Amino acid sequence: MMDGEIANIKKWIVIYPVYINSKKTIVEGRRISTSKACENPTCAEIGDCCSYLKIPFAIEIDKAYPRDFMQRGRVRALLKREDGTLYNPAISSRKQLMLHVAELVPRHPGRTKKQEAASTSTAAAAGPSSKSGKGGRKKR
Numbered sequence: 001m002m003d004g005e006i007a008n009i010k011k012w013i014v015i016y017p018v019y020i021n022s023k024k025t026i027v028e029g030r031r032i033s034t035s036k037a038c039e040n041p042t043c044a045e046i047g048d049c050c051s052y053l054k055i056p057f058a059i060e061i062d063k064a065y066p067r068d069f070m071q072r073g074r075v076r077a078l079l080k081r082e083d084g085t086l087y088n089p090a091i092s093s094r095k096q097l098m099l100h101v102a103e104l105v106p107r108h109p110g111r112t113k114k115q116e117a118a119s120t121s122t123a124a125a126a127g128p129s130s131k132s133g134k135g136g137r138k139k140r
Helices: 003-011 043-052 093-106 109-132
Strands: 013-015 055-065 069-078
Touching: 003 055, 013 093, 043 055, 043 069
Parallel strands: none
Antiparallel strands: 013 069, 055 069
């Protein structure tokens, strides 16, 4: 990257992983429908999807999403060239980029291996602990 591009990065669009996370609600920051969203995407996965779509991107690890500041990292992407032509003709808006990325993340090579290992361990671990935080009103 050249210095001129880095200085201009402020004008790039921002994508927080929360925007395409099917586990989040609209209030928590999801921006696309749950049917199209993917589970817990990471910045690295979003970045890889941008490079696959031939869109220039930069990962900002130190940045956090204001509504959920424990979630570190965001991805900056550039949709148009200097002359206004699109890097990827199929993607003309941030919404389209989010939908394309959300579609690609589940097929991410790092993810396909992870899910096989995780699916057995998380099912056992998440069972009893998920109940504790959400105790409804006690019946009398």
